[in-house]
Amino acid sequence: MLAGTWLSGCEVALFVLITASVHAGMGSERRVSEVCAKCYLDGAPILVRIDQAGRIAAVERPSGCPDGLDLYVAPGLIDNQVNGYAGVSFAEDTLKVEDVRRATQALWKVGVTTYVPTLITAPQQTLVHSLRTLAKAMREPDIALSVRGFHLEGPYISPEDGYRGAHVRQWVRAPNWEEFEELYRAADGKILEISLAPEVPGGLDFAARCAQMGLVVALAHHNAPAEVIHKAADNGARLATHLGNGCANLIHRHDNPLWPQLADDRLMISIIVDGFHLRADAVRTFYKVKGPERTILVSDVIALAGLPPGQYEHGGRTLVVDPAGVVRYPEQNVLAGAARPLSADVANMMRITGCSLADAIHMASRNPARLLGFQDLGEILPGKRADLILFRLNEDGLEIEKTIIAGRVVYSRREE
Numbered sequence: 001m002l003a004g005t006w007l008s009g010c011e012v013a014l015f016v017l018i019t020a021s022v023h024a025g026m027g028s029e030r031r032v033s034e035v036c037a038k039c040y041l042d043g044a045p046i047l048v049r050i051d052q053a054g055r056i057a058a059v060e061r062p063s064g065c066p067d068g069l070d071l072y073v074a075p076g077l078i079d080n081q082v083n084g085y086a087g088v089s090f091a092e093d094t095l096k097v098e099d100v101r102r103a104t105q106a107l108w109k110v111g112v113t114t115y116v117p118t119l120i121t122a123p124q125q126t127l128v129h130s131l132r133t134l135a136k137a138m139r140e141p142d143i144a145l146s147v148r149g150f151h152l153e154g155p156y157i158s159p160e161d162g163y164r165g166a167h168v169r170q171w172v173r174a175p176n177w178e179e180f181e182e183l184y185r186a187a188d189g190k191i192l193e194i195s196l197a198p199e200v201p202g203g204l205d206f207a208a209r210c211a212q213m214g215l216v217v218a219l220a221h222h223n224a225p226a227e228v229i230h231k232a233a234d235n236g237a238r239l240a241t242h243l244g245n246g247c248a249n250l251i252h253r254h255d256n257p258l259w260p261q262l263a264d265d266r267l268m269i270s271i272i273v274d275g276f277h278l279r280a281d282a283v284r285t286f287y288k289v290k291g292p293e294r295t296i297l298v299s300d301v302i303a304l305a306g307l308p309p310g311q312y313e314h315g316g317r318t319l320v321v322d323p324a325g326v327v328r329y330p331e332q333n334v335l336a337g338a339a340r341p342l343s344a345d346v347a348n349m350m351r352i353t354g355c356s357l358a359d360a361i362h363m364a365s366r367n368p369a370r371l372l373g374f375q376d377l378g379e380i381l382p383g384k385r386a387d388l389i390l391f392r393l394n395e396d397g398l399e400i401e402k403t404i405i406a407g408r409v410v411y412s413r414r415e416e
């Protein structure tokens with residue numbers, strides 16, 4: 001899958017490290033009954049009591065915490081767009097359940113407690129294999145803690161250069177319901193979200209059918225005219241996926257997909273705030289329009305995330321991991337995905353827009369939970385599942401000290 005013999009060594013080392021840190025993490029001895037730390041909402045102490053079922057039983061506001069106030073506590077991060085991580089790509093003919101476990105455990109280390117494995121445009125048989133494997137992985141209790149379903153980004157997107165982004169043209173196709181049904185069956189009905197281009201033949205009807213089935217319909221990699229975008233929202237589209245990306249470098253100043261997606265209040269937006277995918281002023285502008293209630297941060301990380309800088313053969317393309325932390329696709333002069341985890345985007349968002357930690361966490365946890373209908377996640381409230389992260393805040397992001405899922409510690413930095 002990836003180039004370079006040293007890489008397989010790197011993957012093995014990573015695997016051993018992660019396994020060692022979380023193996024004990026699934027045992028009952030890792031259960032926690034309470035957490036006291038600085039609350040992400042206001043920085044004041046908060047005591048979270050957790051019941052035996054791993055739910056938040058009560059939330060109190062003590063005057064201090066027994067271990068001091070070195071750490072913040074926040075709901076675990078929810079990443080709506082993860083193509084792969086730690087050397088694992090989800091859209092692969094060779095994907096195995098163990099690969100999904102490896103990516104999941106690596107994501108726990110960076111504070112992601114729930115994520116939506118995302119499959120970009122690929123041959124039908126690859127998508128079928130990947131979805132079958134992901135559905136099988138979800139039957140494993142540890143993986144099921146973090147994965148509730150999948151995001152299909154493509155293959156029903158624009159074939160045009162620029163709008164197509166780094167998706168391989170050969171596998172881009174027009175919406176086909178029979179084909180989609182095969183994917184849906186392979187996924188065991190667990191496709192939660194589909195990102196598509198509404199202007200392609202049959203796109204609007206397809207969007208309506210998906211929305212009627214209860215899927216989150218998102219607009220992505222498209223060059224739809226304004227009226228088609230608004231019609232897609234009429235038909236149930238709810239999100240503009242990674243707004244400002246999946247778009248040609250040169251666009252018409254009036255007739256482009258950005259304005260209508262910003263203007264239509266029915267569409268939330270997801271944005272990649274890794275410092276590369278969007279300029280700072282675009283992030284500020286998008287945020288001013290959509291606000292902290294309708295903006296979602298996504299990482300869009302790919303398998304190369306976290307690997308050393310260099311050139312890699314990946315998914316039929318030659319990609320370059322830039323030393324600064326982004327993946328480029330030089331042949332099309334576009335970005336091919338991100339290399340920094342969602343926790344980095346949270347700190348970037350605060351730095352770029354001046355938003356509070358509370359709002360940045362809402363955009364990386366509460367808002368995606370609402371979009372996806374995960375009613376038990378995304379906030380620290382009685383009755384919610386005790387998915388918590390303990391962290392320090394610094395320039396590079398959130399330095400994760402501990403990750404807790406359903407009241408159990410699944411990652412602890414000190415034990416590495």
Ligand SMILES: [Zn+2]
Nearest residue numbers: 153165242246
């Ligand atoms: Zn994309």
